[in-house]
Amino acid sequence: MAPLLTSPVALRGLTLRNRIVISPMCQYSATPDGYPTDWHLVQYGRFAVGGAGLVFVEATCVTPEGRGTPGDLGLWDDGHIAPLARIVEFLHGQGAAAGIQLGHAGRKGATRRPWHGSTPLDGADLTERAEAGWPLVAPSAMPMADGWPRPQELSLADIDQLKADYAAAARRALAAGFDVVELHAAHGYLIHEFLSPISNTRTDAYGGDHAGRMRLPLEIAAILREIWPDDRPVFVRVSAVDHMDEGIQLEDTVAFARALQAVGVDVVDCSSGGISGGATVARIPRGPGFQVPFAHAVRQAGMASMAVGLITTPELAETILQDGRADLIAIGREALEDPNWPLHARRALGDDSFDHWPEQHGWWLERRVASLRA
Numbered sequence: 001m002a003p004l005l006t007s008p009v010a011l012r013g014l015t016l017r018n019r020i021v022i023s024p025m026c027q028y029s030a031t032p033d034g035y036p037t038d039w040h041l042v043q044y045g046r047f048a049v050g051g052a053g054l055v056f057v058e059a060t061c062v063t064p065e066g067r068g069t070p071g072d073l074g075l076w077d078d079g080h081i082a083p084l085a086r087i088v089e090f091l092h093g094q095g096a097a098a099g100i101q102l103g104h105a106g107r108k109g110a111t112r113r114p115w116h117g118s119t120p121l122d123g124a125d126l127t128e129r130a131e132a133g134w135p136l137v138a139p140s141a142m143p144m145a146d147g148w149p150r151p152q153e154l155s156l157a158d159i160d161q162l163k164a165d166y167a168a169a170a171r172r173a174l175a176a177g178f179d180v181v182e183l184h185a186a187h188g189y190l191i192h193e194f195l196s197p198i199s200n201t202r203t204d205a206y207g208g209d210h211a212g213r214m215r216l217p218l219e220i221a222a223i224l225r226e227i228w229p230d231d232r233p234v235f236v237r238v239s240a241v242d243h244m245d246e247g248i249q250l251e252d253t254v255a256f257a258r259a260l261q262a263v264g265v266d267v268v269d270c271s272s273g274g275i276s277g278g279a280t281v282a283r284i285p286r287g288p289g290f291q292v293p294f295a296h297a298v299r300q301a302g303m304a305s306m307a308v309g310l311i312t313t314p315e316l317a318e319t320i321l322q323d324g325r326a327d328l329i330a331i332g333r334e335a336l337e338d339p340n341w342p343l344h345a346r347r348a349l350g351d352d353s354f355d356h357w358p359e360q361h362g363w364w365l366e367r368r369v370a371s372l373r374a
């Protein structure tokens with residue numbers, strides 16, 4: 001039987017050439033006004049050349065104050081459309097579908113790039129890199145951690161504006177030609193902050209019980225679904241659990257997945273963690289496929305799911321799919337290590353031709369085999 005990992009899959013009217021997805025990965029390399037550069041074209045382009053079915057462009061912010069770092073991509077201006085369209089066009093030319101993740105960092109915004117510490121920007125950054133912080137917003141006025149800036153609580157009018165911002169960004173993503181839009185509702189950023197009781201202590205319709213905390217994420221998912229064409233899929237990335245007793249539990253996420261399905265979301269992308277403490281805090285032991293049980297639980301509830309997190313071998317990826325624990329496999333850092341991972345996975349799973357490689361490469365590699373054997 002042909003491996004599932006390298007078999008095409010249809011999502012609404014979109015057919016992916018295989019089930020390997022490049023997970024959204026911030027490059028922290030946008031211009032100060034949120035524009036992609038040639039770095040982004042090459043970064044995403046090499047994953048398409050490398051054979052991925054779907055390549056996600058990183059968390060792209062719906063407003064300037066929604067940026068996590070000064071290097072985040074933006075979609076708050078019509079000017080952002082053309083340079084993103086250039087990336088999409090290249091991905092399509094290489095046979096990959098193009099996805100974009102819409103983000104807002106909420107109370108976790110205005111931080112340094114990871115290699116500068118992932119901590120809040122302050123006067124030192126202004127001196128060293130001419131980078132200043134900006135005011136943060138969140139569901140409730142609680143800082144991310146000790147020593148972090150206190151965000152302003154979003155008013156009902158702010159929430160209406162935020163919905164309009166997501167809608168405008170989604171329309172721009174569509175104008176840029178993306179096939180898939182993903183709502184970032186994970187990793188302690190704004191939408192996750194609404195979902196989690198740890199960061200949402202509101203007493204109005206957008207807080208309180210789980211239904212209240214899900215309200216805004218569901219409203220925004222429904223807005224994206226309405227804007228996104230019927231033949232193209234909408235994904236939502238969740239932190240399936242907060243890894244804290246008082247935080248989101250897996251049963252909450254299963255209920256959220258069912259509610260997302262009811263508003264027409266197609267795939268739930270199952271990550272975890274990030275709601276409080278340092279950005280890189282590991283609250284549970286991490287090993288190969290450690291988040292797969294979350295994708296499995298969501299799939300058992302009848303929602304298509306994507307597994308992500310330390311899936312580094314084609315064999316593990318194939319087993320997850322064969323066992324019915326997820327519909328799609330997202331890889332992140334392993335693709336940084338080997339952008340040709342999807343093409344190598346195909347070989348590892350038994351197809352030793354170079355038929356799926358770009359002809360500029362495959363033609364030579366096919367012929368090299370005979371020379372190596374001689």
Ligand SMILES: Cc1cc2nc3c(=O)[nH]c(=O)nc-3n(C[C@H](O)[C@H](O)[C@H](O)COP(=O)(O)O)c2cc1C
Binds near residue numbers: 308
């Ligand atoms: C450099 C880098 C940037 C990331 N940026 C994002 C992002 O923009 N949005 C997101 O949801 N996750 C982001 N992540 C998390 C990845 O999408 C992925 O979930 C995580 O790396 C675990 O998968 P892996 O073990 O295959 O790398 C990022 C990870 C890395 C390494």
